[in-house]
Amino acid sequence: MPVLTPLIDDYGRFEKQVRHFTEKLCGPFCSRCGKVCCRAHFCDETRQSPFLARVAAMFSPESTFSLTHGWLAATGCSLVAGRPPVCYEFLCHDINDALGDDPDCRHALLTLSMLMTHVGRRAIGGRHLVEATRPADLQRLRPDRFMARLDEARAALTAASEVFSGHRTAAGRQAMTRIVLPPLQRSRRRMR
Numbered sequence: 001m002p003v004l005t006p007l008i009d010d011y012g013r014f015e016k017q018v019r020h021f022t023e024k025l026c027g028p029f030c031s032r033c034g035k036v037c038c039r040a041h042f043c044d045e046t047r048q049s050p051f052l053a054r055v056a057a058m059f060s061p062e063s064t065f066s067l068t069h070g071w072l073a074a075t076g077c078s079l080v081a082g083r084p085p086v087c088y089e090f091l092c093h094d095i096n097d098a099l100g101d102d103p104d105c106r107h108a109l110l111t112l113s114m115l116m117t118h119v120g121r122r123a124i125g126g127r128h129l130v131e132a133t134r135p136a137d138l139q140r141l142r143p144d145r146f147m148a149r150l151d152e153a154r155a156a157l158t159a160a161s162e163v164f165s166g167h168r169t170a171a172g173r174q175a176m177t178r179i180v181l182p183p184l185q186r187s188r189r190r191m192r
Contacts, residue, residue, distance in 0.1 A: 004054070004138060007146055011051075011119065012059040012081035014150060014157075018115050019081070021161060022088060025109070029094050030076075037090055038077065043070025045084035049130040050138055051120075056082025084130060085117040104173070106183045108163035111176040115153045118179045119146070152178050 023030075046052040047065060056063065059081035063071055071079045077087070091113050099105045120129030123146045124137055132138060156179045159172030173182075 003143060004141065007141070007143060008051070008054050008058055010147075010150060012055045014119070014154065015055070015081040015083070015116060016059070017157060018088065018112065019083070021157065022112060025112070025164065026091075026095050029092070029098065033092070033094070035092075036072070037092065038070060038072045038087070040066065040068060040070035040072075042084055042086050043072070045086070045130060046071065046079065046082050048133055049084075050132060050135045051129050051141075052082045052084065054082075058082075083116075085120065085128075088116050089113050103182060103184060104163050104168050107173070107176055107180075108160035110183060111156050111160045111179045114180045115157060118156075119149050119153050121149060123149070 043065065046056050056079055060079045063078040063080075065071060071077050071083070077083060091109065095109070096106070099109060117128070123129040123142055124132050124140050129141070129146070132141075152175070155175040159169075159175040162168070162172055163176075176182075
């Protein structure tokens with residue numbers, strides 16, 4: 001699948017950026033924490049998803065999967081790229097609480113956690129990219145939709161990193177809102 005290789009490469013390179021920023025932001029909390037939030041059944045999604053399996057093979061060829069520990073090694077996740085989106089979505093209470101009441105920082109963190117999910121959303125018909133479990137499903141991948149979502153995610157990553165650097169703009173908020181509503185708007189929507 002020649003069309004797929006550049007998409008896998010773009011996805012993997014972007015995921016490396018997301019992972020780097022996530023580790024920079026969350027690492028101080030995770031390194032002190034005695035709990036392990038990773039679960040082998042979450043990790044197995046990489047093996048079940050033909051797309052993520054290809055990303056992992058391209059970016060993390062040395063990684064080995066364990067039935068008891070998944071991709072988790074002594075130093076953390078052994079995957080450079082190809083993690084299931086849920087790995088980014090999980091944000092523990094300690095990390096959330098450290099942000100205080102700053103709505104822009106909370107929105108930026110929430111956005112960061114949803115970037116990989118956003119990229120794969122509705123990439124294959126109405127299904128998420130990682131929900132495709134047969135290699136033949138990847139032939140139905142919509143490259144135009146995938147690249148549009150990847151571009152939105154790149155803009156949102158830039159906006160989120162700017163928030164944590166103290167630079168906040170209306171355009172940045174709008175880029176992040178394309179990924180996920182700000183926390184206050186999300187809670188109001190649930191109340192309706």
